[in-house]
Amino acid sequence: DAGVIQSPRHEVTEMGQEVTLRCKPISGHDYLFWYRQTMMRGLELLIYFNNNVPIDDSGMPEDRFSAKMPNASFSTLKIQPSEPRDSAVYFCASSKTGVWTNTEAFFGQGTRLTVV
Amino acid sequence: RKEVEQDPGPFNVPEGATVAFNCTYSNSASQSFFWYRQDCRKEPKLLMSVYSSGNEDGRFTAQLNRASQYISLLIRDSKLSDSATYLCVVKEEHGGSQGNLIFGKGTKLSVKP
Numbered sequence: 379d380a381g382v383i384q385s386p387r388h389e390v391t392e393m394g395q396e397v398t399l400r401c402k403p404i405s406g407h408d409y410l411f412w413y414r415q416t417m418m419r420g421l422e423l424l425i426y427f428n429n430n431v432p433i434d435d436s437g438m439p440e441d442r443f444s445a446k447m448p449n450a451s452f453s454t455l456k457i458q459p460s461e462p463r464d465s466a467v468y469f470c471a472s473s474k475t476g477v478w479t480n481t482e483a484f485f486g487q488g489t490r491l492t493v494v
Numbered sequence: 495r496k497e498v499e500q501d502p503g504p505f506n507v508p509e510g511a512t513v514a515f516n517c518t519y520s521n522s523a524s525q526s527f528f529w530y531r532q533d534c535r536k537e538p539k540l541l542m543s544v545y546s547s548g549n550e551d552g553r554f555t556a557q558l559n560r561a562s563q564y565i566s567l568l569i570r571d572s573k574l575s576d577s578a579t580y581l582c583v584v585k586e587e588h589g590g591s592q593g594n595l596i597f598g599k600g601t602k603l604s605v606k607p
Contacts, residue, residue: 409593420599428593469537482528483595485537
């Protein structure tokens, strides 16, 4: 497996534009997480899905952010309209259910978003 | 709010030193614990899981104290390549947030020649 795949790797956009980040989790993983990382706030959970269903979106900053998981192999995080304070690295991660098996999360390489 | 707290550092140590990182978590129902490592401008990667009885992987030793809700990571004979940020991670296993991974903000380690 190629691991968690995110696209794009880098995105520079103007304030007010719509941004869509994409993620393909590892095949067979039933959990998918979206995180945002900044120097000031560290790694923050935005939302996570289990079997394509959103479980906890309390970390989504505001209505400008939305996330979908239409099937087990694809998820998107959308920001509309984008603002400079959204600039960060956005990570997608996936893991699988288990109690005794190794259930660590595997991260994608991240999308570095800059909003100017 | 469920929290995972770490000393942000930085810890600046010479090669060969022993260094220890600590982490506390607030949710007593948490069941699974991990240490992740993140290199500069890279994604976090699993370093090791933390088991109730404590566990060792080469120069790395992880300990868990459930009564105090405290996790530690010990690195012996530190190498230049150990320089990174170490993230403490707690996985929730019960309730509405089952499966959620909560990350600490990380402890930065810099190993000097």
